[in-house]
Amino acid sequence: MKIALIGATGFVGTAILKELTDRGHEVTAISRHPEKISIQSPLVHAVKGDVLDAAAVAKLVKGHDVVISAYNPGWTNPRIGEEIMKGSGAIQAGVKAAGIKRFIVIGGAGSLEIAPGLQLVDSPSFPAEYKVAASAVRDYLREISQEKDLDWTFFSPAILMSHDTSGTRRGHYRLGLDNPIFDDQGKSVLSVEDLALVIVDELEHPKHIRQRFTAAY
Secondary structure, three states: OEEEEEOOOOHHHHHHHHHHHHOOOEEEEEEOOHHHOOOOOOOEEEEEOOOOOHHHHHHHHOOOOEEEEOOOOOOOOOOHHHHHHHHHHHHHHHHHHOOOOEEEEEOOOOOOEEEOOEEHHHOOOOOHHHHHHHHHHHHHHHHHOOOOOOEEEEEEOOOEOOHHHOOOOOOOOEEEOOOOOOOOOOOOEOOHHHHHHHHHHHHHOOOOOOEEEEEEO
16 A cells, blocks of 8 residues: 555654564655654655645645654653644544545554543542643643544553653554453553554554544553
8 A cells, every 4th residue: 555654753653664664555654854764675765854834744645545643842842742632633634635535543552541530640549741732632632533524543652651661562452442461461552563553554454534542462
């Protein structure tokens, strides 16, 4: 397939780009800093893009089969909450304007329910430094859940999905919807390499159209 990948130089985007190209997909890798795209392949076309501009997004993604958004304004961005909502909305609008139906969004674990009526982001143990961003991603999940035209999918990764879990591609995972998946040690873990596996599996064999889903070991 011909894929437009937004956020292709980020932690998650880089892993997804590798998985896509390893499996033979042609990728337009969209980033604020396309010179940082490390994968050199005839399948990869690196381009610079402003995701806060819906019209610019529409031009960049037009003609693709699927758009995958791994957009993150940057953890040190003082306006991260505001820009998550603005950028995510502009990307969604641009995808629609380009006439593309299939849209996969990489979100966060904060909106997963850890108890009836309690989402992870609202729990006392949730790290304060990530709360603004996680709350904004949850707000965007509510927004995209109202989308009737796109065949969207929103992915919430495992609770522990960081650089500390990277470097391992087990090649298997378990799927869920609105609740975290825990292993026999009570941990919700997934490496970024296997997150990429989950996303490209969903791309090739859609199972969660107009749904949020999650995955972990």
